[in-house]
Amino acid sequence: MKNNTSYTIKRAQRFPVILIGEGLLTGAAGGLLVLLYRVALTYGGRWLGFILEYISGHPVRIFAWFLALLAMACIVGRLVKWEPMISGSGIPQVEGEVTGKFIQKWEKVLPAKFIGGFLCMFAGLSLGREGPSIQLGAMTGKGISRLFGREKTEERFLMTCGASAGLAAAFHAPLAGMMFALEEIHKGFSVSIMISVMTASVTSDYICSHIIGLDPVFRFTLKEALPQNYYWLLLLLGIICGAMGVFYNWAMLKIQDLYKKPKFLNETGRLILAFMAAGILGLIMPSVLGSGHELIVTLTEGKMVLSLIILTFIVKFLFSAVSFGSGAPGGIFFPLLILGAMIGGGFAMIGVRLFGLDPIYINNFILLAMAGYFTAIVRAPITGIILLFEMSGSVSQLLSLSVVSVTAYIVATLLKSEPIYESLLDRILQNQGKKPVSTVKGSGQKVLDAFPIMNGSVLAKKRVQDINWPDNCLLVALERDGKELIPKGKTQLMTGDVLTVMTDERDAGYMHDKMEKLCYTSY
Structure with missing residues (x-):
């Protein structure tokens, strides 16, 4: 059973090897999808230029273009109403799901975000491709996880891999893709996640570079370093x-x-204003x-x-x-x-x-x-x-x-x-009615998460049994100086220890916030 605690722990022990292969697959799939999205936006920009040149000085053509903009705004509005999670950048949505605060429907987000993002860029809205690319990559990772029946902890790792692949493909920046996924999306570092994210990012960038070339996004030269x-x-x-x-x-x-x-x-009224x-x-x-x-x-x-x-x-x-x-x-x-x-x-x-x-x-x-x-x-x-x-x-x-x-x-x-x-x-959380994150519905699976104890943390130099741990939270492993220890009640925690904790999927967001406060703050 995948919601079994022992299964989750045994599976996690093989993550460093498993995630390399899955990161490769996620990077390839996510990179190809984002490449297609990037090409679509490029053509959309070119078509917009042709249209603006064609309608210039012709009132009837200008009126027809504004009707087309109105129609596109209505289409995007229907897409946002059909799947609200495509609204905006997409990066907060990915971050929210990785930390367990809500769940996205990947099979709806992928087509809606792709089409909606393309129509917005075709209309000329002042928006970027990176946020949608990160969300498309992350949802590709989630789709792969669901298709292969992976458990929730692994799924979140694959979403982080997909986010990294998305940024790498969008900007031809594999290192930045890896760092952004770890620094902003996953908000944590471990050997397992770092290697898999790097694999996904490099794979995505290789595929895109092979197809569209190695030129950087900004092609301007700096003649000399600043004295x-x-x-x-x-x-x-x-x-x-x-x-x-x-x-x-x-x-x-x-x-x-x-x-x-x-x-x-x-939703549609606000979009009409922007399109006009x-x-x-x-x-x-x-x-x-x-x-x-x-x-x-x-x-x-x-x-x-x-x-x-x-x-x-x-x-x-x-x-x-x-x-x-x-x-x-x-x-x-x-x-x-x-x-x-x-x-x-x-x-x-x-x-x-x-x-x-x-x-x-x-x-x-x-x-x-x-x-x-x-x-x-x-x-x-x-x-x-x-x-x-x-x-x-x-x-x-x-x-x-x-x-x-x-x-x-x-x-x-x-x-x-x-x-x-x-x-x-x-x-986003406020718009959902300020529901407690523990009310997020899930499959009942167990979720593992790792948290390093930072310098000055309230946990440093305290024994495990003396700590007021979050509800429904189980400390399952402790890593110190590269070695894994079995935590006991009298085990004294130290700065630099990496704690691996387990909770139910529905409590993951609540547990994540509580553990961050314990590990990262002095109060």
């Missing part, structure tokens, strides 16, 4: 990125609240449509003056808020990188005028600001650093990337801004 006499500017840039990132998080959540105030606006905004901007400022990749090209080639950068940033920011706040299936990942690039470009141009910055370093600041802005918003600095050097193909900026990212992280933390995906996950 250290300019590093004081990096601190200033990090402060600006941190403050602007905090404002971005506030604005994205605020626009969601504003959308919900008019009672006559349902895309139609209007397509006529007056088409450069801000879509994810914004062409803006990076224009900016890094030196074809934008400071006033245009500021105007583009403001319009792109507002349009991104309108697009994402509507609940459209699409991510914020890529658009926020574009906004970060605008901050960096504008900052560098001001630096040239006021501080004597050599213009050849403008592109350096564009790249650095993207990493700092991402870190301030998502609060995943390691992923941000790795992602940007993989996407740009440059490894000479690691020190300067680290300075900006750490500074932005500190500023955002001091301003008490919650990471955006954490806030969005809380919103």
